[in-house]
Every structure is written in structure tokens, then in C-alpha cells.
Amino acid sequence: MIMLPSNEIISSERGHIEDVIVDSRFRGMNxxxxxxxxxxxxxxxxxxxxxxxxxxxxxxxxxxxxxFQCKNNMMYIRFDEN
Structure with missing residues (x-):
């Protein structure tokens, strides 16, 4: 959520991109x-x-x-379905 000094809320939606993978045969083709x-x-x-x-x-x-800009470090713990 973004709140301006005027107490106006702009948006609370955010996106997350995960695992963008291009097949090796098609790399370098944008x-x-x-x-x-x-x-x-x-x-x-x-x-x-x-x-x-x-x-x-x-x-x-x-x-x-x-x-994109680098900001902070991301840490996680993963629980695989084993």
C-alpha cells in the first residue's frame, strides 16, 4: 500500500516475477x-x-x-513435497 502525505492511498497491489527461464536454444533472441x-x-x-x-x-x-533496482536481501526457507 502506498499512502501519500495527504493520506491518499494510491495502490495496494504488487506483482512478483518468479522463474523466468528461456530454453537454451532461444537465448540471445530477446x-x-x-x-x-x-x-x-x-x-x-x-x-x-x-x-x-x-x-x-x-x-x-x-x-x-x-x-529494476537492487534493494535489501531476500531470504526464504523452502519446504519441498518429499
Whole structure:
């Protein structure tokens, strides 16, 4: 939720992108960029005030080129269905 100093609420919707993977045969053809750009457009259209994602260190530059910024560290615990 975003609240302005005037107490006006802008939006409480946010998006999260997870596991964008392009088959190795199609890498370098801008499909990853197209996928993420499309998800950003969908998020804006749905009224999201932000979109977050988790990525490996090697992919930070790719997402920065698309306008994402690094902020804080993300930690999680995963419970597999074993």
C-alpha cells in the first residue's frame, strides 16, 4: 500500500516475477526481455505499485537494464513435497 502525505492511498497491489527461464536454444533472441517487459506492462495495467523478483547474482545486470533496482536481501526457507 502506498499512502501519500495527504493520506491518499494510491495502490495496494504488487506483482512478483518468479522463474523466468528461456530454453537454451532461444537465448540471445530477446525472448527473456520480451517476457519481462510483457509482465511489467500487465502489472502496470493491473494497478500494481511495484513488481519484485528474485534472481541469481549473474542475472542482476539483465534486470537492471529493464529498470529494476537492487534493494535489501531476500531470504526464504523452502519446504519441498518429499
Amino acid at each position: 525472448f527473456g526481455r520480451l517476457l519481462v517487459d510483457t509482465l511489467i506492462c500487465i502489472g502496470k495495467h493491473m494497478g500494481c505499485y511495484k513488481i519484485s523478483l528474485d534472481c541469481s547474482h549473474e542475472k542482476v545486470g539483465f534486470y537492471e537494464k529493464l529498470g
